[in-house]
Amino acid sequence: MTMAIHPYNALMDITARPDVVFDRGEGSWLWDDTGKRYLDFIQGWAVNCLGHAPAAVAEALAAQAKRLLTPSPAYYNDTSLKLAKALIAHSSFDQVFFTNSGAEANEGAIKLARKYGALHRNGAYEIITFEGGFHGRTLATMSASGKKAFEPLFEPKVPGFRKALLNDLGSVSRLISDKTVAVMLEPIQGEAGVWPATDQFLQQLREMTTAHGLLLIFDEIQTGMGRTGKLFHYEHAGIAPDIMTLGKGIGGGVPLAALLATSRAACFEHGDQGGTFNGNPLMCAAGLAVLDQVAKPDFLKSTAETGLFLESELQRLSARHGLGEVRGRGLLLALDLKLPVGPAIVAQAFAHGLLLNAPRPDTLRFMPALNVTREEISQMIEALDAILIKAGAARLVA
Numbered sequence: 014m015t016m017a018i019h020p021y022n023a024l025m026d027i028t029a030r031p032d033v034v035f036d037r038g039e040g041s042w043l044w045d046d047t048g049k050r051y052l053d054f055i056q057g058w059a060v061n062c063l064g065h066a067p068a069a070v071a072e073a074l075a076a077q078a079k080r081l082l083t084p085s086p087a088y089y090n091d092t093s094l095k096l097a098k099a100l101i102a103h104s105s106f107d108q109v110f111f112t113n114s115g116a117e118a119n120e121g122a123i124k125l126a127r128k129y130g131a132l133h134r135n136g137a138y139e140i141i142t143f144e145g146g147f148h149g150r151t152l153a154t155m156s157a158s159g160k161k162a163f164e165p166l167f168e169p170k171v172p173g174f175r176k177a178l179l180n181d182l183g184s185v186s187r188l189i190s191d192k193t194v195a196v197m198l199e200p201i202q203g204e205a206g207v208w209p210a211t212d213q214f215l216q217q218l219r220e221m222t223t224a225h226g227l228l229l230i231f232d233e234i235q236t237g238m239g240r241t242g243k244l245f246h247y248e249h250a251g252i253a254p255d256i257m258t259l260g261k262g263i264g265g266g267v268p269l270a271a272l273l274a275t276s277r278a279a280c281f282e283h284g285d286q287g288g289t290f291n292g293n294p295l296m297c298a299a300g301l302a303v304l305d306q307v308a309k310p311d312f313l314k315s316t317a318e319t320g321l322f323l324e325s326e327l328q329r330l331s332a333r334h335g336l337g338e339v340r341g342r343g344l345l346l347a348l349d350l351k352l353p354v355g356p357a358i359v360a361q362a363f364a365h366g367l368l369l370n371a372p373r374p375d376t377l378r379f380m381p382a383l384n385v386t387r388e389e390i391s392q393m394i395e396a397l398d399a400i401l402i403k404a405g406a407a408r409l410v411a
Contacts, residue, residue, distance in 0.1 A: 031363060033045045033046075033049075034046045035051075037066075038053070038061075038064075038065025038066050039064070039065050039066055040064040040065060040067075040382065040384075041053055041054075041056075041064055041065075041381060041382055041385050041386070041389045042065065043065060043368070049366060050366060051363075051366045051367065051368050052366060052367050052368065052389060052392060052393055052396070053065070053368045053381070053382075054367070054368055054369055054370075054379050054380065054381045054385075054393055055368045055369065055370045055380055056380055056381060056382050057261075057266065058235075058261065058370070058380060059203070059235050059240055059261045059262060059345065059380040060261045060262060060264070060265075060266055061262075061265065061266045061382055062238055062239065062240070062261075062262035062265055062303060062307060062382060062383045063265050063303065063306060063307075063382060063383065063384060064382035064384060064385075065266070065382075066266075067265060067266075067302075067306075069265075069302040069303075069305070069306055070265040070266060070267070070299050070302050070303065072302070073298040073299055073301065073302035074267070074295060074298060074299055076298070077092060077294055077295050077298035078295060080294075081294050081295075082293065082294070082295050083290065083293035083294060083295065084294075085289075086287060086288065086289065086290075086291050086292055086293075090292070090293075090294045090297075091294070092294035092297040092298050092301065093111060093292040093293070093294060093297040095297075095301055096109075096111075096297045096300045096301050096304065097109040097111070099301065099304055099308075100259075100271065100273060100304070101273075103244055103304070103308050104244075104245060104257070104273060105247075105253035105275070106257060106273035106274055106275055107274065107275050107276040107279065108273070108274055108275075108276065108279040109271055109272070109273050110271065110272040110273075110274075110281075110286060110291070110292075111269065111270070111271050111272075111291050111292035111296075111297065112260075112269075112270045112271065112272060112288060112291050113268045113269070113270065113288065113290055113291065113296075114149070114260060114268060114270050115149060115232075115234035115258060115259075115260025115261060115270045116148070116149025116150055116151050116154045117149075117151070117270060117288070118234065118258040118259065118260055118270040118271060118272045119148045119149050119151075119154045119157070119232055119234070119258050120149070120151050120153050120154055121258075121272040121286060122197065122230050122232075122256050122258050122272055123140060123153050123154070123157060123197075124281075124285070124286065125256060125272065125274060125278065125279070125280065125281060125286075126140055126194050126195040126197075126228050126230060126256065126278075127140075127173075127194065128280050128281060128282075128285060129194060129195075129228060129278055129280050130194035130195075132280055133280075134194050134226070135191070137191065137192050137193055137194040138173050138192065138194055139173045139174070139175055139190070139192040139193045139194060140157065140173060140174055140175075140193075140194060140195045140196070140197050140230075141174075141175050141176075141177050141185055141188050141189070141193060141195070141196045141197070142157045142158070142159060142174050142175070142176055142177070142196075142197050142198065143159050143176060143177050143178065143179050143198050143199075143202070144159040144176050144177070144178055144179070145159045145160070145179060145202045145205035145206075145208060146158050146159040146160070146176075146179075146197075146198060146199055146202055146205070146232075147159075147160055147199070147202065147203065147204035147205065148197070148199075148232055152167060152170065152171050153171045155167065155170065156170040156171040156172070156173075156174050157171075157174045157197065159176050159205075160204065160205075175188045175193075177196075179198070179202060179208060179210055179214075180210060180211055180214045182214065182217050182218070182221065185218065185221065186221065189221075189225055189227070193225070193227060194227060194228060195222075195227055195228035195229070195230050195255075195256075196218060196221075196222050196227060196228075196229055196230065197230035197231075197232065198210060198218075198230070198231065198232065199231075199232045199233075199234075199235065199236065200215065200231060200233065200236050200241075200246040200247065200249075200250075201235070201236050201241070201246065201341060201342065201345055203235040203236075203345065203372065203378070204372050205372070205373070206340075206347055206372050206373040206375075206376040206378070207340045207341040207345060207346060207347030207372070207376070207378055208340065209340065209341060209342060212249055212250040212251075215247070215250040215252060216250050216251070216252055219250075219252040219253075219254070222255075228255040228256060228278055229254040229255050229256070230254060230255065230256040230257070230258075231245075231246070231247055231254040231256070231257045231258070232257075232258050233245055233246055233247070233257050233258060233259055234258055234259060234260035234261050234270065235260075235261055235345065235380075236342075236345060237257070237259045237260075237261075237262065237263070238259060238261070238262035238263050238303065238304075238307050239262070239307040239308075239312065239313055239316050239343075239383050240262060240316075240343055240344055240345050240380075240383065241320075241341075241342040241343035241344075241345060242313060242316055242317030242320055242342065242343035242344075243313060243317075243343075244307065244308055244313060245257065246342075249342070253275075255274065255275050255277065255278040256272070256273065256274045256275075256278050257272075257273045257274075258270065258271070258272055258273070259271045259273065262303065262307070262383075263300050263303060263304075264296060264299050264300055264303065265299055265300075265302065265303040266299075267295075267296050267299045268296060269296040269297070269299060269300050271300075307383065312383070312384075315384075316343060316344060316383045316384075317343060319344065319383075319385060319387065319390070320342065320343035320344045320346070322387055322390060323344065323346060323379065323381070323385075323390050324339055324341075324346055326390060326391070326394045327339045327346060327348050327379070327394070329394075330348070330394055330397065330398060330401070331348060331349075333398070334398075334401045334402075335351075336348060336349060336350055336351055337349025337350065337351045344379070344380065344381055344383055344385070345378075345379075345380060346378070346379045347372075347376050347377065347378050347379070348376070348377045348379070349375060349376060350375045350376060350377060351375060352375060353374030353375050354374075354375070354404065355371030355373065355374050355375060355376055355377055356371050356374060357404065358371070358377065358397075358400055358401070358404060359371045359377070361400045361403070361404060362396065362397065362400055365396055365399075365400065366396075367393060367396045367397070367400075369397070379393075381393075
C-alpha cells in the first residue's frame with residue numbers, strides 16, 4: 014500500500030519553509046490559502062520589482078503567449094531583439110545574451126572571461142572575486158562566491174577564483190598575475206548582509222583593471238534594474254564595466270536574466286554558449302514591460318526618494334532601539350541588529366503578517382517593490398517597532 018505523502022513533502026526539502034501556502038499577490042501584499050494577508054519586504058529576493066502580479070507584466074505575457082512562445086534559440090525572434098536593443102540603448106554595452114537565471118548569466122560571464130583570456134591573454138583564466146560575494150549555485154558560481162557555507166560543499170570546486178577583500182584595492186593588486194583575466198564583484202554584496210563597494214573603490218578597480226588589460230565584471234543581478242536608484246548601479250560610480258549580468262528584477266517575477274558585454278569583451282564563437290529556453294519571447298516580453306516602466310526618469314527618481322525615506326525610517330528605528338548602522342543604497346538596505354536575533358525577529362514578523370529577511374543572524378535585509386508606497390513603509394516600520402519592543406531587543410543590545 015502506498016503511504017500518503019504530506020502535500021508539502023512533494024517538493025524537495027532544500028530550505029526551511031513555514032507551513033503556509035501563498036496563492037495570491039498584489040503589489041506589496043501576499044495572501045495565503047487561508048486568506049491571511051502579508052506585507053512583503055522580500056519580494057522574491059528583489060525579484061518582483063513592480064510588486065506582485067503587476068498588470069503591465071501580466072498583460073505582456075498574455076499577449077505574447079497568444080502570439081509566439083518560442084521558435085527555438087536557433088532563430089531570431091522579434092521580442093528578444095527588441096529587449097536586447099533596449100538594454101543596449103540604456104547602457105554602455107554592445108551585445109546581450111539572455112538566460113533563465115542569474116546564476117546562468119554569471120556562469121556565462123565566467124565562460125566569456127575565460128574565452129577572452131584564451132584569445133587575448135595567453136590562456137589566462139583566473140578571476141579575482143571577493144570574500145562575502147555571492148554569484149549563484151552552479152558549481153562555477155559557487156566557486157566564484159566567497160560564501161563560507163559553500164566551502165565544504167560539492168568538492169572539488171571549479172579552480173581559478175582568487176578572493177580579495179571588498180573595498181581593499183591592495184588585496185586585489187596582490188592577487189594579479191599573468192594568469193589573471195578579470196575581476197568580478199557585486200557592487201553591493203547582498204547575501205553577505207548588504208555591504209556596498211564604495212564608489213571610489215569601483216573607480217579604482219576600473220583604473221586598475223584597465224591598466225593591467227583585465228576585464229571588469231559587475232554582477233548586478235540584485236542591484237540592477239533600478240534597485241539602487243539608477244537603472245544600473247555602475248552609473249553611481251561614473252564608470253563602465255566590460256561585462257555585466259542582470260537577473261531578478263529584469264523579469265519582474267518570471268525567470269529571465271541577461272549577460273551584457275562590450276564589443277571588445279563579447280568574444281563567444283558559435284557553439285560556445287547556448288540554452289534551450291534562452292531568449293524565448295515569452296520571458297522577454299515580460300522584460301520589455303519591466304524595462305519600459307523602470308527606465309523612466311520619473312520612476313527612477315521616485316525609487317531613489319523612496320529609498321531615502323526607508324533609510325531615514327530605519328535609522329530612526331535603530332536610534333530608538335539602540336541598534337546598529339543602516340547599510341545599502343536605494344531600496345536595497347540592511348539594518349544591523351548587533352546581536353544574532355535576526356531569525357527570531359523574522360519569525361515573529363511572519364506571524365504578524367510581515368515578510369522580512371535575515372541574510373545573516375545579526376542583520377535584516379529590506380528589498381521591497383520599487384513602487385512601494387511611503388504608507389506601506391510606515392506600516393512595516395510600525396510593525397517592526399512593535400516586534401522589537403516585544404522581543405526586548407532594545408535591552409538586549411543596550
